[in-house]
Amino acid sequence: MQRETALPATEAADAGAFGWHAHSVLIVDDEEGMRHFLERTLKRRCGMVEAAAGVEEAVALMARLHFDLIILDIALPGKSGIEWLHELREQGFGGDVILITAFADMETAIDALRGGASDFILKPFRIDQILNSIKRCFERAHLARENFVLRRALAEHATDLDGLVGHSPAIQQLSAMIRRVGQTPSTVLLLGESGTGKEVAARALHQTSPRAQRAFVPLNCAAISSELIESELFGHVKGAFTGASESRNGLFYYAHGGTLFLDEISELPLPMQTRLLRVLEDRRLRPVGAEREIPVDVRIIAASNRDLAAEVAAGRFRQDLYFRLAVVDIRIPPLRERVEDIPDLVRHFMGLLSTQLGVAPLPITHGLVNGLGAYTWPGNVRELRNFVERSLILGGFPAVLQAGASPETVAADDDKLPLEVVEKRHILRVVEACGGNKSEAARYLGVSRKTLDRKFADWSEGSRSSATEA
Structure with missing residues (x-):
């Protein structure tokens, strides 16, 4: 087993490009030295790393936490890694699983791949072998995020509403403001009546920002019930609530590195306003039912067709969240003004x-x-x-x-x-x-x-x- 070293410059760039720090990894191996080695290797690269000595301990961790990737030894006490892999796939776990083993033949390798393993690595392995395998898994996860966002965007008819069309002084002033603010990382609050094109302005802000090559994920807060919006935003672990038959990523996960647009933010329930404020301040979130927080890198653009200052005065919107969102506020002019x-x-x-x-x-x-x-x-x-x-x-x-x-x-x-x-x-x-x-x-x-x-x-x-x- 090769001594753990820092990532080479090219690998470090790849790790940043595919957001290693946004991923969580579970290591399952009964060999203590291997567990510690993999933990040391991955903890400074990934957002969350946990380790278990066997399947029973791993199941307990998965009941509380969400994992994107499992590194799983085949020869485990009690239940083999391949047996557990088959169970995971039957239960709906969609994350990557890398199988590692010191004892393998062709039949074992075929069984592993049929069971849904993402990769199969023999011990002892070099550090670059496991890192490259993880990199490929994270690349696939990155593409899955992009596909999710693309499907969501194609389903949104609002993308056809191009409110920035025109040559009036009002629209020219708005365009100039978007070009200026888009280059900054600041949170933006868009204010305007229904139908003025706030999502179009939000997309324009995203396209003029350094995040333009990453995801733009819209959510209409008024269209999601108060019971579901927490899971929609932050995701949940299996068993977090009735009907949570499998773990699910939230929109923050899919917007990682990009922009999350929260339309009709005034409709967000007060408890969710508190949770959103904490995410904005700490840049970390906790999926529903999980015990550990996950780091996120998301720019928030919020919008409202209501007077948020009046909502604050009426006690329906948190003042601290209002000030946190309105770092820059942009008014979208109604059509009668243009x-x-x-x-x-x-x-x-x-x-x-x-x-x-x-x-x-x-x-x-x-x-x-x-x-x-x-x-x-x-x-x-x-x-x-x-x-x-x-x-x-x-x-x-x-x-x-x-x-x-x-x-x-x-x-x-x-x-x-x-x-x-x-x-x-x-x-x-x-x-x-x-x-x-x-x-x-x-x-x-x-x-x-x-x-x-x-x-x-x-x-x-x-x-x-x-x-x-x-």
């Missing part, structure tokens, strides 16, 4: 959606542009996108637009009313047009059902307050 961008946005969505839908683009006339510009767009860019998509499907724009009226036959005097009144009228019209189906209306408006329910609750509360004052 109406000169509407023609560019319509052309953008027309080209994008006509290709996706397989239909011919519609002509964009001067009367159409005037009609769109006369409307306040409470659903912002997302509502405009939905309007273009619906028009393409129906084969034409509403006739009232060609005469310079606003979409959805908004009353002629709406432009003289406060925005809140116009927004309420429009939402009520859409809900009515959808036969009272709020979920369908929310999809049409481009907001979450939770946001729509909150609007109705606010109006109801306002009505009760007015009645009490009267």
Whole structure:
């Protein structure tokens, strides 16, 4: 067995590139000298390293902790490593397993590979053999993360919403701010109404940052139940709660080295706000049910369509988390403040959606542009996108637009009313047009059902307050 040495420069670069320090390793070997050797070798390279002398001790560790890689001796007292490997795969363990042994023949090697071993190494081995094997395992894990993020991104229709299209002073100022802030490692808070393109701004921040080649992982905090969001973010170990039949990595794991975008952060439950604050401060997290923390390297970009300062004053959002998130805050302008961008946005969505839908683009006339510009767009860019998509499907724009009226036959005097009144009228019209189906209306408006329910609750509360004052 070769004496343990530092990683060569090229191997050290590879170790950094594939995030060795983000991985956890379990060593299972009844030979004390081998366990100590592997522990010394890996502890300064990996985020967490544990060792066990046998299967029973290893099972107890796995009940409490999550491991990405197991280095497993075949000849163990009680139960062999190959027997346990077969059990692990049957139980759903998806991590890599490197088998090591001093006694092996071709039949054993074949049995090991059939059982799902990632590699098979004979003792005594050189240090570079085991390190190269681990490196290959971590490379596969890195590719698996990238594939997960790619599949998630392809499933997110919001990526089509390009809110940075346009030439208005507001959008130019936003673009300049993103280019400046993107180069920094600072946490960013994006503020703006629903549908303004906060995720697009977050993606632009990621693309202009040194993390651009790593993962961008979005999560809508309002779309995940309070019971599941902790596991969604931090992952969990097997048996952590009812239904946790196997260990699972959280989104922090998949965003390692890259950016985690937390949309609608105001919807995060208070206990989770506390946990998120600790991760931001310590750069370490604890999966649900685990006893050990795992180091993470993630840039956080948060977004909210609510006034977080007001949420803090109301006791619904932690002040310390608010200050930690708002290192830099960027306001995304609503569409009514950049109406000169509407023609560019319509052309953008027309080209994008006509290709996706397989239909011919519609002509964009001067009367159409005037009609769109006369409307306040409470659903912002997302509502405009939905309007273009619906028009393409129906084969034409509403006739009232060609005469310079606003979409959805908004009353002629709406432009003289406060925005809140116009927004309420429009939402009520859409809900009515959808036969009272709020979920369908929310999809049409481009907001979450939770946001729509909150609007109705606010109006109801306002009505009760007015009645009490009267």
